[in-house]
Amino acid sequence: MSEATLDVVGIGNAIIDLLAHAEDQFLVDHELNKGGMTLIDEATAERLYAAMGPATRASGGSAGNTIAGLGSLGAACGYIGKLRDDELGAAYRHDLLASGVRFTTPMAGDGPSTARCIIFVTSDAERTMNTYLGACVNLTADDIDEALVASAKITYMEGYLYDEPHAKDAFRRAADIAHAAGRQVSLSLSDSFCVHRHRADFLDLIANRVDILFANDSELLALFETDDLDAALEKVAAMVDLAAVTLGASGSVVVRGGERVTSPAAHVERVVDTTGAGDLYAAGFLYGLTRNLPLAECARIAGLAAAEVISHFGARPEVPLREFAKLG
């Protein structure tokens, strides 16, 4: 097994976020699923965009946000995701390269346009996401760059990918490449509705191909169809080497075998927009893991990265996160 040249390679839906403030009544009027991620078709995306307020546009996507956070912390990263060769695709690619991320996935020359997520942020800082997957549906196992995956200590995949037809194969191929190279495989459960849609697949994947699992409490409960967090933590501890479970304002709990490490949430002056909270938690945690830091230190950096991203609009850090990595 050769030495890893990258810390983490992320595989995910490459999505441009369009963010705007909205009132709760707007969500009601448009029958939006508050706090969730709903898949929408292009016509609905255009209708919602026309109805939405003045918008901020930035690169998003769960794994993309995590990789951007890792880059900001100072990690060496790669990314695999499908863009169309349009203006939004060019913007997404710019942001990857500008973060120092290796990005080799061929951009589609035809077919659906680059994916958009239309995000409404309400005054309670909750985000309601509506995703048109666009070009993402064309990610296939062929897009898994074997050399890139094999070069990274950890391959990190978002559960949202399971909403695409060919992503299961891409997932498995990436995991197999990573394991063959002696690397680790990590999965984020993404969203409790996503867990409901793909529970059997996720359980199989977690049991057989995942070493490090990220979830929030409701996703973990959805996975095991229980409302007993303690029982769910025991179950997941038996299935993966390591699981990091976020608990919102209560911080997080990390399980590794019989070991449990709980951490408080980092202080946030004012929570503005929770978009990207879980993604940045994963970024901070993976940063710590790739530096072989103790679990409590991984969780501490994770909490700081999440705190930065929820203190402002948008799913990616606005300031370099490197200082968080130094404080430990």
Add this chain to the structure above:
Amino acid sequence: MSEATLDVVGIGNAIIDLLAHAEDQFLVDHELNKGGMTLIDEATAERLYAAMGPATRASGGSAGNTIAGLGSLGAACGYIGKLRDDELGAAYRHDLLASGVRFTTPMAGDGPSTARCIIFVTSDAERTMNTYLGACVNLTADDIDEALVASAKITYMEGYLYDEPHAKDAFRRAADIAHAAGRQVSLSLSDSFCVHRHRADFLDLIANRVDILFANDSELLALFETDDLDAALEKVAAMVDLAAVTLGASGSVVVRGGERVTSPAAHVERVVDTTGAGDLYAAGFLYGLTRNLPLAECARIAGLAAAEVISHFGARPEVPLREFAKLG
């Protein structure tokens, strides 16, 4: 004189902002004019964009920001500015319409692309702006929608427009239409370097066509080539009906004839990015004026609007400003 159906119509450079954090060393390496607005050509824009970090994209432009702020406060507004019919132009137009702004300027079907401002925000919250004017250079007097201008209580123009070849004529035409309809004309001096570039034109305009002037202290000092703010305030009071001069963290001073009203700056938890501070001050102030509020109340709303925009990345409000208008 018929009753005005709009509060304010803004005329300005319609620009998409690309914002990213940068270190001071980056500004030095790229020979950027920290804190200023520098005009750049398209090749430089592409070079700077390639070098810049992950970026957030949002509609900007000085008068555009002011109009967006006014819309957020609940005013009825129009906007005149030149876009190209490309993706950035469509995004800018979306944001105007989404703010309830009347926008009738024909978008260019050919010629330079929609303008971009590449903005680097340093850790001290200072913004360094680099503007490729693109389609804006093609704004002419023909683009001044006579009915739109005549319908607004106040026509508001940004000084930056004087960097375009035909803008002087557009300016004068708009001012003449407004005055013929019994309305008021307002100008923002925009930037002290801009004042240096166009001092004689600005002085002539202020003396003959401007009723309400917005400036910060350094712009006002540049206008009168003095370092005595008191003397500059006296001079400007003799030239316009009303002048509102911002003083950074020291708040603002408003002069009307012999009257002077000073106001402290609104409290800001943490200043993140000063982009748009002056634009949103003007928004709050004009809102108060169109409601015939006392000058101190206009300045108070102005300060609150400015405080909102400097507390986050980007030049436009992230939350509805209407509550600020109510508190007085």
